[in-house]
Amino acid sequence: MKGAGPAMNVTLKHLQAFVAVAREGSFTRAARRLALSQPALTIQINQFEEELGVRLFDRTTRRVMLTDNGTEFLPTAERLLDDFESAIADVREVAQRRRGRVSVATLPSIALKAMPDILAAFRDTYPGISVHLHDANASGVQRRVSRKEVDFGLASMWEPDADLAFEAVMRDPFGLVCRADHPLAEATGPVRWRELAGHTFLGLGHDTGIRPLVQSVDGLPDNLRQPEVEVSNIATLEGMLVAGLGISVLPRLAMPDHHPNDLIFRPLVEPELARDICLITRQGRSLSPAAESMRDMVIARLGGSGAP
DNA sequence: GTTATCGCTGGGATGGCAGT
């Protein structure tokens, strides 16, 4: 590729050489500044001039002066170098977690119960990284991860997906939830599924991740298998529970806790049931440094707290 | 990329010269 025509490309070194000579007004001083021998610098400038087809410096043995073309080009060359250097600095800052952005989709229950502490700790450690939190139900979380709307999700598995990786980070046990004056609230501690038979059951709809798990329990009483009342979101369910319309079954994290005196939670046994809260990422795709930091913090804070 | 070396030149040092 040598010879006539575009034989050699302009490189960053050519730009650096040009700007250094222009600033120093001397090949020798510029070469010292670039940690280069003077002849090497002369060659860089010659190559550059040849490549551009323009003489950049008028040099005598005593003086180096920018030509009109060189004077005109200098500000552009300086800006190019500045842009290059600041782009490199930006990448380094992101890599060092001093700047960045991470977005996470979680179940509302996790957003409410676990994320405030995690976010506070994260902001302390990585003040330059902004965090965007989206809450959605289990299928919504999975969809947001698939569509790359978020870096990762935090939810129970809605349905298997080969394009997604699920990493269980905590277990969230199911329990009975009812008003404190309900007969089932007289005892404390674990309660058996079959003890729920015959009570008015308020169930969650099929679009939640909770419903199919409950349906999977062996020997589920009929009133739980076919609920008399079915609602689609937890806020509605909570209102009905507080009103004393019936009982329900929820994971502990989904248990409303701003009515501490109105509602009680008793863990369910025979069998025990829990949902795995998973960290959901796109299969085979690496996380950004910011997202990786958040992932590590989520695992550190959640991992172990709910595990058996 | 380097080192060794080239030829060139600005400017200090020097000295010749004319005017006073």
Add this chain to the structure above:
DNA sequence: ACTGCCATCCCAGCGATAAC
């Protein structure tokens, strides 16, 4: 004898080139 001017000499330091 002194002063001001200018031509010449010399060399440090310059960028370019050759050789590796």
